[in-house]
Structure formats: C-alpha cells, structure tokens
Amino acid sequence: MSQSKVGAVLIVGAGIAGIQSALDLAESGYLVHLVEESSAIGGTMPMLDKTFPTNDCSMCILSPKLVECGRHLNIRIYTNSQVTKTEGEAGNFKITIKQKARFIDTEKCTGCGSCAAVCPVKVNDEFNQGIGKRKAVFKQYSQAFPNAYAIDEKNCLFQKHGQIKGKDVCKKCVEACQAGAIDHAMEDKEINIEVGSMILNPGFKVFDASKLDYYGYGKIKSVVTSLEFERLLSASGPFDGHLVRPFDQKEPQKIAWIQCVGSRNAKIDKNYCSGVCCMYAIKEAVIAKEHSHIPVDTTIFYMDMRTHGKDFEKYYESAKNQHGVKFVRSRIYEVTEATDGSGDSVIRYSTEDGKISTEQYDLVVLSVGIEPGDSSKELAKILDLKVNKFGFAELEPLSGVNTSREGIFAAGAFSGPRDIPETVMQASAAAGAVASLLSEERGTLVSEKEYPAEMQVAGDVIRTGVFICHCGVNIGSIVDVPAVVAYAQTLPTVVYATEKIYACSQDAQASIKAIISEQKLNRVVVSSCSPRTHEPLFQETLKEAGLNAHLFDMANIRDQCSWVHMKEPELATEKAKDLTKLAIIRASMQIPVQPIFMDMNHAALVIGGGVAGMTSALSLADQGYEVHLLEKAEVLGGVARRFSTGFRGEDMKAFVADLISNVNKHPKIKLHIGAEIKEVGGFLGSFTTTLVDGEQIEHGVAIITIGGQEYKPKEYFYGQDDRVKTQLELDEALVGHDSKVSAAQNFVFIQCVGSRCEENPYCSRACCTKSVKLALKVKAKNPEANVFILYRDMRTYGYFEEDYELARRSGVIFVRFSENDKPVVTKEGETLVVSVKDHVLDRPLEIEADVICLAAAIIAPEDGKKLSKWFKVPLNDEGFFLEAHMKLRPVDFSTDGVFMAGLAHSPKNTEEVIAQAKAAAGRAGVALSKEMVESAGLNAFVDKRKCTACGTCEAVCSAKAVSVDLVNRVAVVNDALCKGCGACASSCRCGAINLRGCTNEQIAAMLNSF
Amino acid sequence: MTSIIDDIRKTARQLLTEEKVDVVIGYEKGSLPLKATPCFVRSPQDVDKLIWDETCENNLAAFVVKTPGKKAIIAKGCDSRALMVLIQENQIVRDDLYIIGVSCQGVIDQRKIEAETGEIIGATITDGKISVQGIECDKVFNFTEVKDITCQTCRYPNPVLEDVHIGGSIEVLQQATLFADVMVMENKSDSERKAYFKEQMGKCIRCYACRNVCPMCYCQECFVDCNSPKWLTGGVDSAENLLFQTGRALHLAGRCVECGACSRACPQGVDIRALSRKVNKDVKEMYNHESGLTEEVKPALNVYSADDPEAFLVKE
C-alpha cells in the first residue's frame, strides 16, 4: 500500500537559492519549512556590494525577496537552526531540527537596537568579514529578516558567566529592552516536521587564504580577501562605502587583484575553477574606480580571464577599454610587505614571457575561491549523500538538480561553484522537481493570506504620508533628504513626512504601517528607488495597513536622481523635491482600485523539442499540467542528437533517446511535430497559438526553448576543405570512425571561431571544455597523435579544470594567441599549415595539420525574431532572448506567462540547459498553479456621459479589450482583456475613456505644477 | 441651376410623401443677402423652400448627427466625405440616411465681396454673375473672383457617397501641386510663421463658431469646455487660442474633409485652415491618407503601419 505523500518541503539554507525555492513552492501551493543556520535569511548576497554584469546593487534587488519570503504565509522560517536527523523516503521524510536559543523573542523584538547600544561586549563582525565590530547582541544587517536581534551565547557575559557570587553578570540588555523581548533563560528547541521532499542549498564558504602563506594574508594588513573588499565597497559596510584601507583608513590609489586564490590549484586539492572570481574581480575594480573620488589604478593578475556567462565578455571589454582596468596575465610568486613602512604590499610575479617583475600596491585583493562550508559537509553526511572529492554534493548526471537520493534536490554552490543566476535557476529547477514529485499534494497544507478589511476612503479628506529614503548613502549622500522631507511637509494634502535609512527594510515597513494607522493616512508616497522593483513591496505594506494598494505612488530619487546626478547635489535635491511633489499629486488623486480575476488555462505550450523543450515539457507534465510540445523539425532531439558523449562522459545518444521515449509515452504531453506557428494571441492565462496548418492551441503559459545554432565559419577553409571541421563534425567523425580522422596524426583545435569577436562579442562558454574533451578523445584513440589547442583564454570553469589539467598531462599542447594576432591557416599544395605566434616562446609556430577543428560559436536561433514579435518578448543585441532580470529572474520574461530556457537564452552546456529547462518549468508551474489570473485592475474606464461611440478606442486597442456598444452608444472595456496601456485614452478626443492610475486629471495636475 | 433646384425639390417631395424619410436637410434662403441657411423640411408642402446655389456654404453633415429619425440630406462633395467619416465613426446609421448628391461649383466667400462693396445690402445671382448692392458701392462679380479659397483647390466637388445624383458632375481641376498654400507657409522663416500665427490667434475671440459648424466636432464635451481636467485656463489670449486651435487641428487629423466651413464661419476672419491644411498635408504625405473617400480606409490615426515615417525622433 502506498502511503500518501506530504505536501510540505524542507529547504535547508536561506540564501538566494533557498529563498527562491521557498517562494516558488509556497506560491504554487506547498508548505515550506526554511531552515537557516544563522540568525537571519539572505546568505551571501547581502554582503555583496554590486552584482555583475548589471552593477545592480545586491541589497536592492534582494531585499524585496527577503521581505516577500519573510512575510509569506506558507513559508515557516527557522533561524539559528540545523537539521540533525532525517528518516523516511521521497514523499515522506521525518525531520528533526535543532533550533538554538536566540535569547530574544522575535515576535516582541522591534529591532530598535537599544540592547546592542548597551551591550559591553565587542567582537569581530562576521557579516563584515571581521572588519569592524559588532556587539554580543546583534543583527547581521539592517534589512535582515527576521528584523530581530540575537544574542551570541559564546560572547555574552551573562551566558558565559551566569551569576557570580549570586549576582547576575551584566544583563544590561534586559534593562534596555522596552519591548521585553530578551529572555536569557531561553533554551534550545527540538522541532519535528514531516515533509515530502527536500531542497538543500547550504551555500559555500570562501577559501581561507591564510593557508597559502605566499599571499601574505593575515600577515600583511594591506592584503584583503575579495569578500572583505565587498564590505569595504558596500554602503552598509564598516566604512559606509567610503573606500579606505581597514587598518589605516588611507584611501587606496593603487589596487591589485590576484586571481585563483584557492582555485585551480591541484597542490591543495582545489583543482577546480570557482567560476565567479574573474567577474567579481572585474566588477570590484570597476566599482572601486567609481566609488572613489580620487583616480584609482586597478590591476588584475590572472591566468585566464573566464568571463563565459551571458554579457560577461562585454563587461570585461568595457572594464578594459572604458574603465581602464589593467589586466596582467601572470604567475604570482609572492606578496610581501613593502619595506618603506607604508603598509603597502609588493607583488612579485612573472609574465607570460618569463619576465619577473615586482610592483607595489596600496591594497591587494585576493580573489578567493568557493569551497563547501562545514555545515554543507555535515548535511551531506546526515543525509548520506554522495559527495565528490572536493566535498561538494555530487549531482546525478544530466539531472540539473538531483542528488544521489530520490526526493532530495540541491541548488546553488552545494554541488559546486556557481554564480547567482545559475543558483537561482537551480533553485527554481529544484522547486519544479519538488512540484513534480508532490503534484498530488499541491494545496493540501497551505493557507491563504488575509488582509484587514480595506478602509473606505471615498469622500475623506486626503491625508498623504511621505517617506523619503536615504537608501544607506545611495540617496542620502547626494540628495539632501531632510530638505526634501521639509519640502514635502509644505505640500497640499501632506500631513506627515519623514525619512528612512532603508525604506524597504522590514523595520521601516513595520514603521510605515504603524504611521499609516497613527496618522490616519489615506495616501502614501515613498521617494526611494525604482517602482519597477519596489512598488509591490510598498503596496503590500499598504494592504497590510488596511489601505487599498493603489492609494500610493513612488518617486524614483535614486536610480533616476542621486545615481545620475552625483556631481550636482543641489540640483539633485531640487529634482528629488519635484519628483516627490509629482508623486504626491498623483497619489492624492488616486482612488481605490480592486483587482480583477480572469480565467487561467492550465495547459502549457513548449516551443522547441530539443533537450530543453523535452525537459521542460516532462517537468510540467509531471507537475500535472497538460503540455503541448511543438517541434519545427520532423524529429525531436534538436542539436543534442549530434552529441555522442556529455561533459561527464554520459552516453548522449541513449539519454536523448530516453527523453524522446518519455515524452512520447507521457499521457499529458501532446506532440506537434513538424509544426510551425502562424500567429500567437493572448496573454498569461489565455494564449491562443495558431499553427500554419490551422490548428489552434489554447494555453495559459509558454516556454520558449528553440535552441541555438552552430556558427558556420567563414574562415580557415571551412567548407572548402573537409579536413577543417567544427567540433560537432569532428565528434561525429570520431564516433563514426572516419578513416581520415583515424589516420590523422596532427590535430589543431582553434578556439573562439566566431566568438569574442566584433560580430559576436560574447563567449560561447562550452567550446573550451568541448575542445579539451575532443582532444582527450583523440589522445585516447591515438596516444601518438600531436594535438594542439590554440586558445585565447582556456575557460574550463568548474570541474572542467580537471579535464584541462588531464589534457596537459596527456601531452595536448596549448598555445595561446591574442585577438589581434589570430592563427592563420594556409595551404601549401595539399598541406594545411597553421601558423600562430607562441606567446611563451615569443616566436611564430607552424604546424602541418591533418585535421583542424574549429570551436565554432553558438549563435542565436534563427526564429528568435519571429517569437519575439509573437510573444512580445525582447532579444538582446546578439539575438538571444533577454530575461526579465539577469540575476534574479533568469528564465522569466518581463511579459507574464512566457519563459525561456536553453541555448535560445545564451550558450551553455547540456547539464546547464537541463537545469534551466527545469527552472523554466518550475516558474511556469508557479503561474499554472493559480486558479485564476489576477490583474491589478489598472484598466481603462469609460465616462458614459462623454462617450460618443466613435470607435477610435476600439480601433487602437491591440488587446481587443474595447468595443462599442451601438445600442447604448457607448464604448465598453473588457477588464479581462485590458492591459492598461492607455492608447485608447490618449486617442479619445472627448476625454470619455481614461486610465485608472494614470488619468488625464492626474497628468494635468502634475503638469500644472510646472 | 433652376433644373437642379427643381430636381432637389421633386426628390424631397417624393421622399417625404412616400414617408421614406422624416426630414430633408437642405438649404433655404437666409435673412441676409448671399447667405443660405440650413433648413429642415418635414412636410411635402414645404419643399419649395429648398434652394441650391453658390451661397449654400454650410456643411450639412454637421446637422445630421443631431437630427433624429430617417433623414435625407443634400450633399456636396465635402458634405458627402463628412458623411462617410461620420458613418465610419458610428455617428450615422447609413440605413437611416438618404443622400441627395449634388456636384458643387464652389461657394461664395462673402468677405471678398465685402472687401470691395462694404456690407452687402442686396444681391442677385444669374449665370455665374453676382450683382451686389453694397453699402459703399454696387458691383457685379464673376463667381470665380469671389469663390471661397477652399473651393478653389477642391478635388472632390462630386459626392463620394450618394443615393441619387442631381444635375451633372463637375470636372476636377488637375493641380500641379497639392497643398501649394501650405508650402508657401512652410517656406517662410520660423519667425515669420510664428508672427503670422500670433497675429491670427490674436484675432480669435473663442466664440467656437468654427467648432460649431464643423461636422467632425460632435464631442459631447469639447476639451476646451472640460472642467476636469481643465486643459485651458478659460482666458482668451493668443497662446491659449493657439492651444485651442492646435488641439482642435490635431483632433481633426485624418478626419478633416476640407469643407472650409470653419474659416467661413469665423466672424474674425482667423485663418483656421492654415492649421488644418498643414495637418492634412502631413497626413497625405506621411500616410497617403485622405479622409472620407471610401468606407474601407479608416481615419489615419486609428491605424498604423510598421514603417510609418519617424523623422521626428531626436538624433541621439
């Protein structure tokens, strides 16, 4: 008898991965238990200053998620907690959690900080990487959730000493706490829960650089780690974002980064690439230049620049060319302290040509690698999971997220180094995998949020409250925030105005709620950052305070003011005042708007039947949704049908055949093979896709997985001489025992053909590893073969570094060339000769090649433009689909209900394609899990008195939402279809049709203020 | 002309007698010389009031919208174009309308006469000659000398939509250059144009006669009268007048049928056409659109094309 499963999930680790998984699952009908070892959720991301490649402020993009996760009704958060025991199996796990005493009641604590103010114990602040101090009672960072302090029992005097001679030691915090939140008698708790599945994202720790003493870390004060440097840059860091050396507060003018500290180092068993350090070093160098008001000289010492992610190469190029960051390909011998007493560091290094130099720097930043944390190792042990030799969890091949145990999934750095988008992708993929496993239990354990009854404001005197945010120093250091507050107080309808350090923080939200009630506010204005990211957060606060969410407006005084007028504080302040005034005018004229509910079609359309499409389709079908899988070709499989082996040696032919068979036999998947789209209409919840053959598919969401293409080289005799092959062709020839290849003795691989060039200014990511794999294959078949790989930077990130090392040990010869000095292939008679300049020997090299393998770029899909038009989703300059947010929404489009995965998004390997495809299915599943589609209700509306039924509105409405009722001679808006663009309203000569939230009256009133 | 009038009356009588329509909208002799006035004939006995000559200057389409029931209308070329747009814009039900089409030679611009004779006391029209008794002098004019400027360049004197045609049709003048008048204005310097419009707008007293005679101005509430939001202050100065006239011209974009009624109705002689003609020229040049010619071609601003010109964009 099969036991029924439990519709709840355990998520271990509340970094960005845990938060994303938790939100995805809680939003789609599962109860989430989120266990976090530290006293607050957030993980590593809050410590970072900015994130690459968009330079988004890490805290800014994360904090709405922290708040959303923190206040989600179906996410139970256990901080200071660890999983100590598990039993059971997929579908039914019993978990024991040990929650350490916090000594502070999070329900009572207001986060005011009076306890910390009186606490006499100062210790190194871990959140600031030990730069700066915190008290024994502390909060990790200002936006932390829960917004409550915690007592560190190892350092608290009372916890350490209790009573001495019958008298309590210290306990000053208890006296100071007005809320009565402190309880020194609190004990550790054991909590038992039952869940159907688990997602593990315990994160990582950074390499301890003091283990490699030649870098001088721990001995020389001017040597810091990259994470410490993040804190130096951060506005919320120990020096408020003022870039100084921690030990003497001197502003560094010359900073060096040393790459691969604790990465790519076989001697210390770290023979993997941490993948993220090249990008973060570039970012830190660029931001350092930006932050400092004196010119800063920045140099990055590296082995290979590995900027293989989406838009990373462009970031690298702009750092080099626009920002003047210097890049030195080198080997570091040692870092020593300068003898001049300056506290500076001296780097001794050799460049590629063997020349040894020394250079003195004010500050040296060690780009430390990623390794498994102690608790990750512990967790793997408790759960009896397979780990690799570096201690990272080992994932099942080509699964993206499956650990060695069924029902237990992993995301983020638990299974190896990963950047944020990859982590978020895996988090959504793991959530999707859980949703597949527990599809029958969806909705069984969740409850719905109830808001207080909405206050009726019609007819009331308008009372506007205004909150002006400092955003740390982001706004406050440029805009005179108190002056804006004072100005706001003088404006009509404003009854209250104040400033907030971080308006988005949990405590500020609570305070806004309290002020709404105290001041009887019925309109709220927040002047802070972009409404595009933060409007929902503040609107939620209004709802919780019993106000309709639309009695609100925001002024963007950061992204569109302080950040862009850094040199003109006075004018920025004037502008901030004006923008605040405009928001006050708009808000004061807002009226309550109620949401509108529309039907949700619970079927999905997946476009493209390659590995990505099939994976997405299977995941969604397993989640219980009907899936239409569309493939243009006559067969499923896409480009993967041409692969023989995966990057971890998997049999790709068998894998693809298996996928095809699973897709074919799944009862929920309807295949449309050889099918092409004619047109697409509709929106989230009710798309209609018409095929060329006339068939119409109704669906609620769509996933675009149309793959990419292999670049057809125009160079190196490709297409003219069949000894010149692309990687795919060489692989096929090797598998097919092509006699020409078998007999060949000299193989030359040329990297970056059609990548990292003017035509395609991006890295195709997979080709370095692919060439290494092919070279090893050639060597395995014919150990005597001479194999050369001509490369620009070897980008064998992650565990592929081992393959790179193996190839070198196997005698594959790697020769670097530079972009301006590409290899040349000539034909002398029938002989193909490759010439390249060897940078190490500094002389030209000529190789007679029997086979030339070109690492041809992965380029954007040819149908991208069509789909972009049909689904109204954007492409980037290179023709790949552009996600809603590079970091935190890697598979979503900004258009609701449309998702993407695979090569159509950017080049990547099959394992990564699978993870992304599962992520897209996970995200699409969140949308499909809703009974109805909810629209905010900011729609067009008609004043019947004024309407003349002329039909102009009907003519210009692309959503077909407006029609003229000729009997009553009035235009009628279909709220389900209206998207709120307002084209009707601007075309209406009579002023009869208008747009909620953006009425003619509001705009005119705003214009009146000029 | 006499036979046309007879035919109009005959048709009107027949329509009313057979109760095909409730009313015939046409022209009757006005109380002032050389001024016909719109009339609404509801019984067969009254059809002899109807006239047809060069004084029939109103665009009768303007009266159709507000006249309930089944109606017949005497329509010149421009009236018929207006009717076409009004049908496209759901203002008229085609089945309720009987169009008596008459080709139009053009109408008289009284201002041209008054410029020479002073206020007109009496006048008669015979065979294209207009004998005027003026307060200052008497004079006989050739019709072509005093033809309204709109009619001089009219390209659609024959109705584009009609149920019956009365009289012959008129040969359309081939023009070497369309919108030559607009081009003259365009070729002036910025400051000359600015000064010209300032002067013209200075004359406007915002009596809204232009709007009231316009068949396309059928809004329940004109933007100038709107209280919430108030687009204009309500004051009368040349800037506000220009805002009104420009706003109106934009509301007519792709809809104006160039009847010239607005300019003729203006008691101050404001060159209102200078705005609407410019928009009409742009609409024609940018979108190859002329309003009210066929039912299929929709008003220019109700449609778009992916390759519409966008020379107006900034250069950055």
Add this chain to the structure above:
Amino acid sequence: MSMGECLVNTETKAFQPKIVAFLCNWCSYAGADLAGVGRFQYPATIRTIRVPCSGRINPLYILKAMANGADGVLISGCHPGDCHYMSGNYVARRKFALIDSLLKHVGLEEGRVSFSWVSAAEGVRFAEVVKGVTERVTALGPNKGVFKVEDGGGTND
C-alpha cells in the same frame, strides 16, 4: 504649486531648464533606471512622469506642458516592435509625427519638444538623449514660446 522658481536666476546662475519627461514604463523608464544602475551621469533637468506606454501620451499633454511653462518636453517609448502592449508606440508614432510637424509649423522652436525611442537596455543612450535634449532646450532659453500662457497656465489651482 509651482516648481522651484528660484532656479532661473539669469544673473548669477546658468539657466537650468525644467523638462517634462514622459517615459513609458517598460522600455524608457527601465532604460532610465539602467542609466542609474550604470551611474551614467546626465543633467538634472528632467522631471519624469511615468506612463504605462508611449501610446498613453495624449497630444494635449504636450500642449499643456508648453502652456504651463515647462521649458521642454521629452517623450520616450519603446522602439517600434518592442511595445509591451504590441502597438501602443505605433499608434503613438502617428500622433507624434503630426504634433511635431504642426508645432514647428505654428512657430514653436525646434528642440522644445523631443521624441525618442529608448529601450530597457539602453542606459547609456538614455543619458545621451537627456544630455542632447537639455543642450538644445538650454540653448533656446526659458519657455517664452507660442503656447506659454503668461500667468503660468496652471488650471486647477
């Protein structure tokens, strides 16, 4: 309510124009945000009114902005084909072309009212557009144009 009159001080300070910027939410506003994220500096001259789509921009808004004494108007939407609402900017484009032409015809100085398409990915360009518009409006000086109503033109006070 009238915006910071103190800013036009012809004797001591350079003229700082105030330019109303109507930005569509999905492209140009996002592009402006991106300019912020990239810290691409531009003059503090624009006062942004966020609208869902360039298709929302009623021609009367432009006239009213001019009447009320804004020194310039910048209107920016998604590039043709990129409209979040499919055709809002196409519908708007016809209006914009006609307004632009008519305003110049009646004597409004070239450069007072500007139109552009800026995508969500064009942060640098957004900054460039604002710089360009600001330069042109600054060169024209304060709005004393054909639509400027002498008493300030505020109509709802």
